Amino acid sequence: MQDITTSRATNSVFVPVAGLTVFAIASGYLMSLIPLSLGNFNIDSSYASWLASIYYVGLLLGSMMIEPIIAKIGHRVAFITFLSLLAATVVVLPIFPNKEVWLFARLVAGMAVAGIFVVVESWLLIGDNQKERAKRLGFYMTSLYGGTTIGQLAVGVFGVKGFIPFMVVMALLLIAILPPLLVKQGQPSNDAHQVLSFKQITRLSKPAIIGCMTSGVVMGSIYGLMPLALKQSSLSTNQVGVLMASIILGGMVIQPIISKISVKMSKTLLLALMSLVGVFAMGITHLSSDFTVLVTALALLGMSSFALYPIAITLACDNLDSSYIVAATQVMLFSYSIGSALGPIGANTFMAQTNGLMDFFFIVLLATAIYMLFASLQRKPQVLAS
Incomplete structure (x- = not known):
């Protein structure tokens, strides 16, 4: 197998890291918002563990389905698509305060987040030498967990009652879409992606x-x-x-x-x-x-x-x-x-x-x-x- 350094790309770190940072803030807020808001929508708090579990099931399923999508539409459009899908699942939650709908929405959300992770990680890893890849992954992890930490603080600012917290999360996700939507250069070249047997x-x-x-x-x-x-x-x-x-x-x-x-x-x-x-x-x-x-x-x-x-x-x-x-x-x-x-x-x-x-x-x-x-x-x- 040829070393990846022989296939350098012009992919930029700005778009994936900027989008990921805002996504992480939204995700951190949503992580606390969902279990804390159940009572406000007359959903039994015992479903908090089920909602967490179904999200991880979605993450697991999504991790097996992402590669063909990225291969077909490219990293930038895939990033926009998965962020939009996640935003749609957030809109559904306060409009349909029903445990079955919430479980399905969190399953889809897990699949969308799996897509976001694979898009960003592969975007940062394609086409650079080992030193640069390690540096980029450092940016990735810092942005992800730093954003998640900031997002947790939003509970004290916006609360957990009513529609407004969910609208804040959706607004953040729409902001996360802006970097890949507005910056059309800098994504990895859309060479043929190969499936691993x-x-x-x-x-x-x-x-x-x-x-x-x-x-x-x-x-x-x-x-x-x-x-x-x-x-x-x-x-x-x-x-x-x-x-x-x-x-x-x-x-x-x-x-x-x-x-x-x-x-x-x-x-x-x-x-x-x-x-x-x-x-x-x-x-x-x-x-x-x-x-x-x-x-x-x-x-x-x-x-x-x-x-x-x-x-x-x-x-x-x-x-x-x-x-x-x-x-x-x-x-x-x-x-x-x-x-x-x-x-x-x-x-x-x-x-x-x-x-x-x-x-x-x-x-x-x-x-x-x-x-x-x-x-x-x-x-x-x-x-x-x-």
Whole structure:
């Protein structure tokens, strides 16, 4: 397979990152808005977990369907299409306050978000050298999680009652459409995208696939169960908010560091080291229950878990021909989605124990670190011959 550096493109980082940042703000607000607004629309709050689950099912289904769409209409139009589809699902929610409609809308929303992720990730990865790709993925992760954090703050500004919060989310999504709508240059060249056969998928980097899956397991459990686990530790709501923010800030701080280190050492070994950072973080939570120690530990957990995905996806795309990048990012998102779906289920079995969620993360990240250390010793270059 020819190295991707021999197929340089003129794709610009502005359009995908600008659109993604505004999308992330809208998504962060919507993430909190949906469960908090159920009562206002006379929908039982017990459906919050179902709405979250059906969204991840949509993400999983969407991750298997995106490549042919991008191949047919190109990155820019696909980005506009998926953002528009997501905006349409937001409009439906307050107009039809019915649990069945909301479940279907969130399923479609998950599929649209899968499309947004694959479009942006492949847009940033196609046609540049390894150093530039790592740098771009750093921008991607910082924009995604930074925007999500800002979006959470909108709950206090716009509230969760009535139509206005949903209109704010829709307006943000329409603003996110403007960069790809107005800037028609700078997208990757629309060369023929090739589908990966099952045999070729099995030849993709195994550490990359495991890294994406582990990232999904940890991130899905953090978003789904960490607030509850912290609340069970007799912490105040404000303290829980600070601790959740420390996770996200830790993840943001590590991105530029990772983008520089990943081009100077084996990415498989780097996955091992970042997993060990998480193991160390979970270990120190057993040594002290001091709030400052907990803030530090969760910031380190954020560094560990938020670093795994960008390292893994750049590892998967190393030395791939440009025509395979979209398909490869689709496979990586599929792996992440499986982890996101299974992680909270596995973590839930630990929740009855004191510090149980931390133990779960310790086990998952330690197992990943051991695997990556062994894999780094016997790493072979991936070849995708038909």
